[in-house]
Amino acid sequence: MRLYRIALWATVPMVFPLLVAPAGVATARAVHDQAPEGPPSLWRPEAVGSSVVPVVGTGRPFPALGAASMALPRMAPRPAIVSRAQWQADETKRDRYAHYAGGVRAVFVHHTDTPNGYDCADVPRTLRDLYTGQTRDRGWGDFGYNFLVDRCGTIYEGRAGGADRPVIGAHTLGFNQGTTGIAAIGTFGPGTPVPAAMERAIAALAAWKLGLGGVDPAGKVGLTSTNDNSLYAKGTSAQFDAISGHRDGFATNCPGEALFARLPAIRKLAASLQGRSPRISSGARLAAGPGSARPGGR
Structure with a gap:
């Protein structure tokens, strides 16, 4: 029996894994004017249990991302995420279809504008209530946010389609494509303390x-508006922080003055977690500013 030695050379190109859509997610369909936005020919649907195959490496830039190509990964650890099954989302309420962009270039931070004095053990029930409201009452077909974070720092999967996928949400009108929406559970108006655990989880x-x-969390990205009802006319390109607040793209107070004021510190911590700046201790409070480790009321 002959043994062969295989050499690995630095010239071998990097290969990225092919991600498949999760069970129960089928091809794309529009849900009102929220998500996705843009012509169906530019969506990137993937079906489970059908003949549709994943669209990979087409070379066509996604409209909201401009012509910029995807950079090499700058890996940060995947945080623990409570799945929809774990918080008992009723999957019969949502639209069957998920929508995918070519990648995630920016994060928009929101707050849910709900009471702050909740017990973290009760968050799954709160999520089910929010999910019903956004799916049925607002007609978004599913949760608008891709993720939600509670005051204890627990991260929850919001919109269906796969936490590791570039799922198009319905969180920032005009800039849903190529972005992720993260909602802090609570209300963060002026003077409201923002829990340190929540900040760390968002980062x-x-x-x-x-x-x-x-994408550098402390950097800038270019996005193109897909809706005239955003702060920018449809087709207008604008520069955003890679981690922005909802108000940066839409006329709203969201995510509240207190949380918006914490975004610079959140960007800094996120960049450090990618190894882009001196690492901050995981147990340390973020840079001094409004807020404390103890959440406040409305």
Whole structure:
């Protein structure tokens, strides 16, 4: 029996894994004017249990991403995420279809505008209520946010389609494509303390999602509006922080003055988690600013 030695050379190109859509997710369909936005020919649907195959490496830039190519990954650890099954989402309520962009270039941070004095053990029930409202009452077909984070720092999967996928949500009108929406559970108006655990979780989640596309959380990205009802006319390109607030793209107070003021520190921590700056201790409070480790009321 002959043994062969295989040499690995530095010239071998990097190969990225092919991700498949999760069970129960089928091809794309529009849900009102929220998500996705743009012509169906530019969506990237993937079906389970059908003859449709994943669209990979087409070389066509996704409209909201401009012509910029995807950078090499800058990996940050994937944080623990509570799945939809774990918080008992009723999958019969949502639209059968998920929508995918070519990648995630930016994160928009939101707040849910709900009471702050909740017990973290009760969050799954809160999520089910929010899910019903956004799916049935607002007609978004599913959760608008891709992820939600509670005051204890627990991360929950929001919109269906796969936490590791570039799922198009319905969170920032005009800039849903190529972005991820992260909602802090609570209301963060002026003077409201933002829990340190929540900040760290948002930073960890953003570092991971942006790192998959090599995006610097402390950097700037160019996005193109797909809806005239955003702060920018349809077709207008604008520069955003890679981690922005909802108000940066839409006329709203979201994510509240207190949380918006914490975004610079969240960007810094997210960048450090990608190894882009001196690492901050995981148990340390973020840079001084409004808020404390103890959440406040409305």
